[in-house]
Amino acid sequence: MTAAIIDGKAVAARTNEETAQAVAEFTDRTGTRPGLATILVGDDAASAVYVESKRRTSVRLGMADFHRHLPSTASRDDVARLLDELASDDAVSGILLQLPLPESLDTTGLVDLIPPSKDVDGLTTASAGLLARGLPGLRPCTPLGAVELLDSSEVTLSGSRVVVVGRSELVGRPLAQLLLQRDATVTTAHSRTQDLPAVTRDADVLVVAAGVPGLIGAEHVKKGAVVIDVGIHRTETGLAGDVRFDEVVGVASAITPVPGGVGPMTIAMLMRNTLTAAIMVSEPQQ
Amino acid sequence: MTAAIIDGKAVAARTNEETAQAVAEFTDRTGTRPGLATILVGDDAASAVYVESKRRTSVRLGMADFHRHLPSTASRDDVARLLDELASDDAVSGILLQLPLPESLDTTGLVDLIPPSKDVDGLTTASAGLLARGLPGLRPCTPLGAVELLDSSEVTLSGSRVVVVGRSELVGRPLAQLLLQRDATVTTAHSRTQDLPAVTRDADVLVVAAGVPGLIGAEHVKKGAVVIDVGIHRTETGLAGDVRFDEVVGVASAITPVPGGVGPMTIAMLMRNTLTAAIMVSEPQQ
Numbered sequence: 001m002t003a004a005i006i007d008g009k010a011v012a013a014r015t016n017e018e019t020a021q022a023v024a025e026f027t028d029r030t031g032t033r034p035g036l037a038t039i040l041v042g043d044d045a046a047s048a049v050y051v052e053s054k055r056r057t058s059v060r061l062g063m064a065d066f067h068r069h070l071p072s073t074a075s076r077d078d079v080a081r082l083l084d085e086l087a088s089d090d091a092v093s094g095i096l097l098q099l100p101l102p103e104s105l106d107t108t109g110l111v112d113l114i115p116p117s118k119d120v121d122g123l124t125t126a127s128a129g130l131l132a133r134g135l136p137g138l139r140p141c142t143p144l145g146a147v148e149l150l151d152s153s154e155v156t157l158s159g160s161r162v163v164v165v166g167r168s169e170l171v172g173r174p175l176a177q178l179l180l181q182r183d184a185t186v187t188t189a190h191s192r193t194q195d196l197p198a199v200t201r202d203a204d205v206l207v208v209a210a211g212v213p214g215l216i217g218a219e220h221v222k223k224g225a226v227v228i229d230v231g232i233h234r235t236e237t238g239l240a241g242d243v244r245f246d247e248v249v250g251v252a253s254a255i256t257p258v259p260g261g262v263g264p265m266t267i268a269m270l271m272r273n274t275l276t277a278a279i280m281v282s283e284p285q286q
Numbered sequence: 287m288t289a290a291i292i293d294g295k296a297v298a299a300r301t302n303e304e305t306a307q308a309v310a311e312f313t314d315r316t317g318t319r320p321g322l323a324t325i326l327v328g329d330d331a332a333s334a335v336y337v338e339s340k341r342r343t344s345v346r347l348g349m350a351d352f353h354r355h356l357p358s359t360a361s362r363d364d365v366a367r368l369l370d371e372l373a374s375d376d377a378v379s380g381i382l383l384q385l386p387l388p389e390s391l392d393t394t395g396l397v398d399l400i401p402p403s404k405d406v407d408g409l410t411t412a413s414a415g416l417l418a419r420g421l422p423g424l425r426p427c428t429p430l431g432a433v434e435l436l437d438s439s440e441v442t443l444s445g446s447r448v449v450v451v452g453r454s455e456l457v458g459r460p461l462a463q464l465l466l467q468r469d470a471t472v473t474t475a476h477s478r479t480q481d482l483p484a485v486t487r488d489a490d491v492l493v494v495a496a497g498v499p500g501l502i503g504a505e506h507v508k509k510g511a512v513v514i515d516v517g518i519h520r521t522e523t524g525l526a527g528d529v530r531f532d533e534v535v536g537v538a539s540a541i542t543p544v545p546g547g548v549g550p551m552t553i554a555m556l557m558r559n560t561l562t563a564a565i566m567v568s569e570p571q572q
Contacts, residue, residue, distance in 0.1 A: 108421065129415025132463070133455055135394065159480045167466055169419055177418070180453055180474055185485060187473040188466055194445045199471060202488070 003227070003252040004153070008145075011152045012264035016061060019271045023062040026278060034093045034278035035064035036120065036270075037086045041079060042072030042102050051098050057267050063274060066092055072102050079105060083113040093278035094120030096270070117280060120273040122174070131177050138273050143175035145265025146207055146228050147182070153254055155205060155226050158183035163200050165189045165216065165242070166209035171230055175207060196220065208242040218247040227255040230262045289513070289538040290439070294431075297438045298550035302347060305557045309348040312564060320379045320564035321350035322406070322556075323372045327365060328358030328388045337384050343553050349560060352378055358388050365391060369399040379564035380406030382556070403566060406559040408460070417463050424559050429461035431551025432493055432514050433468070439540055441491060441512050444469035449486050451475045451502065451528070452495035457516055461493060482506065494528040504533040513541040516548050 027033050036058040040051045055065050066089075068082055079101075086092045095118045101107050108125075116126040122140035130137030150157060162184040166172035172188060179186045189199045190210075200206055200220040208216050209230035221227060231242030241258030249255055256262055313319050322344040326337045337353070345351050352375075354368055365387075372378045381404045387393050394411075402412040408426035416423030436443060448470040452458035458474060465472045475485045476496075486492055486506040494502050495516035507513060517528030527544030535541055542548055 108419075125412065125415035125419055125421065127415070128418040129411035129413070132414040132418045132459060133394075133411055135411065159478045161480075161485070173418060173463075173466070176474075177459075180459075180476075183476075183478040185473065185475050185479040187471065188462075189471050190466075190469075192445045192469040193471040194447075199447070 003249045004254040005249075006149055006153050006228070006254050006256045006261060008149060008256055008261040008264045011149055012145075012268040014152075015148065015265070015268040016057070016271060019268070019275055020061040022275055026275065026282070027062060030282050032091065032278075032282075033062060033064040034275050035066055035091045036274045037066035037068065037089075037092045037095045039068050039070065039079070039082060039086075039095070039097045041070045041074050041098070041105070044100070047098050047100070051096075054096065054267055054270060057271060058274065061271055063093075063271075064091060074102075074105075076105055076110065079110050080113055083110065087113070087115050087118060090281075092118065093281065094118050094270075094274040096121055099123075118277055120270055120277055122273070123170070128174070131174055134181055138277060139178065140170060140174045141266045141269035141273065142171050142209075142230060142262065143178050144269040144273075145262050146171075146175055146209075146230060147178050148265055148269065149228060149256060149262065150205065150226065153226065155254070157205070159185070160204040161185045161187070161202050162205040162207065163187045163189055163203035164207045164209065165193075165196070165200065166211065166230070168209065168211070171209040175209065179207075210242050212242055213240055214242070214244045216243045216248065218244070218251050221248050221251045223251055224253045225251070227252045228262060229256050229258050232258055232263060289535045290540040291535075292435050292439050292514070292540055292542045292547060294435060294542055294547040294550045297435055298431075298554040300438075301434065301551070301554040302343070302557060305554070305561055306347040308561055312561065312568070313348060316568050318377065318564075318568075319348060319350040320561050321352055321377045322560045323352035323354065323375075323378045323381045325354050325356070325365070325368060325372075325381070325383045327356045327360050327384070327391070330386070333384050333386070337382075340382065340553055340556060343557060344560065347557055349379075349557070350377060360388075360391075362391055362396065365396050366399055369396065373399070373401050373404060376567075378404065379567065380404050380556075380560040382407055385409075404563055406556055406563055408559065409456070414460070417460055420467055424563060425464065426456060426460045427552045427555040427559065428457050428495075428516060428548065429464050430555040430559075431548050432457075432461055432495075432516060433464050434551055434555065435514060435542060435548065436491065436512065439512065441540070443491070445471070446490040447471045447473070447488050448491040448493065449473045449475055449489035450493045450495065451479075451482070451486065452497065452516070454495065454497070457495040461495065465493075496528050498528055499526055500528070500530045502529045502534065504530070504537050507534050507537045509537055510539045511537070513538045514548060515542050515544050518544055518549060 122138045167190045197220045207228040213233040229241035229243040453476045493514040499519040515527035515529040
């Protein structure tokens, strides 16, 4: 058996098309575009590339682009003032504070200045609380993207055994919550887990977000399982994930490649969140 | 083999003694007592008994008792005004809004008026967010009590496989988070889980908070596992839990009885949370 390849690029492109269409409808209806404010503090090259890519996509989908760049010497107050300004600007539907911030800044405190209604990255304490309680709110983009890929492949989540490897604040923990709300039986494994292969072999659906290159091999995967690889690492032979693709492709029934799997979904979900944020604000006024 | 019985009454009594001593020290040091405000809306008999028991314990441990009773006809604004008043009263360390509220009231919205620093039940969205992010905050009492019982029995959580049966907002979900932060490999099972016995038999530690009388029997438990029963139900033959105690006692290495297991721990953790809330407010001022 060779696993079906879950084409994240194609799913992301389809999702973005749907978002663009909904943005056009929103703009026709309200006379305003959904607006995404991106904030870059300092000059980290990778962060600049990510922000650029998000801005370009948002404009392509018809949104308004509000970009702010602060120097690496910006104080906490500088960032806080900017966040407050964007929070009270009705033209800004979503605020994305690109991480990591320079180390001198209080990341948690600053992120929490983003109002939950504009928290399109889903990273604030308020958004985490809404997710934990199963209340409506904006969810983190990468976990949303992983679930969307499973849905696009018509994978049954209700009643299935899902193992999430990794318990990061950005991916593993919110993803476990999303999957639980989809009625999966969810196990979270991590660096302290004993006998990881025994744990992961229970999985009908295995989602790997451990941040460890090549952690998961054929011995970790039940025959016919669906494998989603959230990891992405630069290696000597190119980009690679947390999953040894060449091995696991012979055991799984479906698998995401790296690159071209979860990666493209993250921006697509950010775009959808920005549209959702705009709609949430506009609807009570109709 | 017969399982050791985990004596929740004894652990709760010991915890309460420690809390009383810390309350006395706090009062000596600051000149004020930690204060617990309990709010009862309406005349539900069971709720009245619970509130009475919490008040009595708080007074016995040396805390100040601020009780408010609103009629069942109280409006949302009546409850909101009272919560605001207690939120801004420095003598009130913790606010407990006894649930369930009369059905006409917006429970989620009202609970969220309790500031996280006084949320001794750990039920607000803000507290749920702090727990989900692993940030300092007040945690829900019953999950805390279950973990405390495991600690009192010197059960190793780090690296162990823990299965939580139940995904309620009050118990199952926060408990899974607490256990994950203690480095357990955590599985959440629930009513949609397929082949529950196969899932629960993986558990070194099995915590049952399903709300289904007698759900878990010998066939669900690995030999030598530790079993914590959060359920409590009135049956024809007296109080009973989610676990068939008489069966499981012959398989487990340790087990909580019902009553006398997790139950007494819930109030003990409420008391400790109230003390913690008082200390958190007082310390920045020293």
